[in-house]
Amino acid sequence: MGGTGQIGAQILSALLATKAFNITAISRSESDASFPPGVTVKKGDYTSDSFFVDVLRDQDVLIIALAFQSPPELQSRMIAAAAKANVPFIFPNEYGSDNGHPIIRDNIPINASKTRYRDQIEQLNKSSWIGVVNNPWYDYSLPGGFFGIDIKNRSATLYDNGLTKFNTTTRTTVGLAVAKLLSLPISSSDNSPSLSQYANDFVYISSFHTSQREILTSVQKATNTTDKDWKITQSSAQGYLDESMEKLQQGDFMGMVGILYGHHFKEGLGGDYSSTRPIANGVLGLPKEDLDETTKEIVGV
Numbered sequence: 001m002g003g004t005g006q007i008g009a010q011i012l013s014a015l016l017a018t019k020a021f022n023i024t025a026i027s028r029s030e031s032d033a034s035f036p037p038g039v040t041v042k043k044g045d046y047t048s049d050s051f052f053v054d055v056l057r058d059q060d061v062l063i064i065a066l067a068f069q070s071p072p073e074l075q076s077r078m079i080a081a082a083a084k085a086n087v088p089f090i091f092p093n094e095y096g097s098d099n100g101h102p103i104i105r106d107n108i109p110i111n112a113s114k115t116r117y118r119d120q121i122e123q124l125n126k127s128s129w130i131g132v133v134n135n136p137w138y139d140y141s142l143p144g145g146f147f148g149i150d151i152k153n154r155s156a157t158l159y160d161n162g163l164t165k166f167n168t169t170t171r172t173t174v175g176l177a178v179a180k181l182l183s184l185p186i187s188s189s190d191n192s193p194s195l196s197q198y199a200n201d202f203v204y205i206s207s208f209h210t211s212q213r214e215i216l217t218s219v220q221k222a223t224n225t226t227d228k229d230w231k232i233t234q235s236s237a238q239g240y241l242d243e244s245m246e247k248l249q250q251g252d253f254m255g256m257v258g259i260l261y262g263h264h265f266k267e268g269l270g271g272d273y274s275s276t277r278p279i280a281n282g283v284l285g286l287p288k289e290d291l292d293e294t295t296k297e298i299v300g301v
C-alpha cells in the first residue's frame, strides 16, 4: 500500500521491472492515485478490516509505504489483517533511520513511533518483518534543503564543521533493494543470501557514506562554484538539536525535521550505520552510485 507515494512508487516500479511478481496495490477508495499497467488495483474502504484481509489472502508479502499523516491505527490494522491472512512477510513503514540504534530510534518521535508495529508483528507471530534502513533519501534531502544546503541561494550551514559522516540513499536504490530482496530465495541451506536471513531484522542500504562538507563540495562541482561564491555559516550540531527540540515542543513540525537531520550531523547518534552494520548493497547486487553524478542530476546542470 502507498504504491504511488514517494517511496512506494520506486518500489512498485522496481518490482514491475523484474516481471517476476504478481502485484496487488491497495489504495483508498477516495484516492485519485493511478497505477501503471501490470498492477492489480484494489481500491477500498479503509475502515473495513475484512477488505484488508480479503486483499491480503494468498499474498506472500505486504509492503507498507504510507504517508506520515495517515492514521497511526491504520498500520496496526493492516498488520493484524496480514496475520489473519497468514502473509509470511511484512515490510513495515520504515525507510528511514537505523531504528535498531537506541539513540536515533528513541530520541526522534517519528522513529520511536515505528517501534510498536515491529513489536506487534512479532507478538502476532504469523508474519516476519523486514525493516528497510536507508537514512535520509539523498534526492529528497538535497533539493529540499534538509542537508543545510540551499542550492538556489548559495548558502549553507555546516554543523560541527560539516565533517560528521552519515549514510544517505537515493530513492531508486531503495526501490531496487526491495525488489532484489524479494527476488532472493525464501531460505537457503548453505548460508547463501535468502529472505529469511532478514526476518524480524533490518536491512541496511546506503548509496553514500558522506558528510555535509562533501555534499557541499559536490554541489559546488555541479554548479561550477567554490566556497567564495557561497555564504557558509558554521554552527554546532548540538545547538541545532536543542533549537529543533524547542520548535517541536511549540508544535512546529520543522522541529521534528531538525531533530532528525541533526542526529546525522552530530557524531555518535546513529546516523553512520555503515561503520557498524552489514550493508546489504553487495549481497543484493545494487549498482555503485557516484556522489558527483547523482548531485549533478539533482542540481540539474
Ligand SMILES: NC(=O)c1ccc[n+]([C@@H]2O[C@H](COP(=O)([O-])OP(=O)(O)OC[C@H]3O[C@@H](n4cnc5c(N)ncnc54)[C@H](OP(=O)(O)O)[C@@H]3O)[C@@H](O)[C@H]2O)c1
Pocket (backbone or CB within 6 Å): 001, 002, 003, 004, 005, 006, 007, 008, 026, 027, 028, 031, 032, 033, 065, 066, 067, 068, 069, 070, 071, 074, 093, 094, 095, 096, 097, 134, 135, 136, 137, 140, 141
Ligand atoms: N528517508 C527519508 O528521507 C524519508 C522521507 C520521507 C518519508 N520517509 C518514510 O517513507 C515512508 C513512506 O512515506 P512517503 O513519503 O513515501 O509517503 P507519501 O508519498 O506521503 O504517501 C504514500 C501513500 O500513502 C497514502 N496516504 C496518504 N494519505 C493517507 C491517509 N490520510 N490515510 C491513508 N493513506 C494515506 C497514499 O496512497 P493512496 O492514495 O494510494 O491511498 C499515498 O500515496 C514513511 O515511513 C516515511 O517515514 C522517509
